[in-house]
Amino acid sequence: MDKTYLRAEILKTLGQPTRLKIVDFLREGERCVCEIFPAINEEQSNTSRHLNMMVSSGILFRRKEGVKIFYALKHPEIIAIVDLATTIMVQEITGRHSLLLAA
Amino acid sequence: MDKTYLRAEILKTLGQPTRLKIVDFLREGERCVCEIFPAINEEQSNTSRHLNMMVSSGILFRRKEGVKIFYALKHPEIIAIVDLATTIMVQEITGRHSLLLAA
């Protein structure tokens, strides 16, 4: 059980634009594939693959109801992580850090 | 300026075992390449490439002092992110979530 590898896998799963869009959309709650792929503007098959991959790496739930399959975020920590990434991104974009260094 | 892409890049940078080991080592503070690569048990050239890449994606500082080049974590949020990833990993390993679901 390589813990470094497992931790990396969780972060790597979040570190891909299409999957990040899925996470953002699922903040609002559980959604089926038929709602997810139009919302993020990706192909159904591609979206399905990413969703499966996100379940495998432990960041999403899957629940079946009739023909539909619903997906939801599995851990509140996921939202915290992507929010922290946003904070870092904003600091990088505004160059706040670079300015502090230059001063 | 694609914000989804930039956020993803930060997370993707953290989502690779060698780079995660670097982040873990740099928790203790600023270190030069000559300290980093033996500590994480990777080749010097490989370590150098990862360090450069981490500077490019905005998660590390670089400071030069004579022949040595020191690297350090640029944002406290990075530690928070990897800690949250650890929390998720532990919950997945202990299967706590699955048990709650099954109950």
Added chain:
DNA sequence: TCATTATATGATTAATCAATCATATAATGG
């Protein structure tokens, strides 16, 4: 049962990635 809707998956392709080896550059001390 048949048509429809929802989802998943096989095959393919182009792109990206990580690691390695060899070598280059750059600063320092003797």
Added chain:
DNA sequence: CCATTATATGATTGATTAATCATATAATGA
């Protein structure tokens, strides 16, 4: 200036990845 130490980089290779198209499976309702 030369040898040494620290770091970076070019070239290569095998592996992984994301996206796409076409098709398969599975549930539902008429």
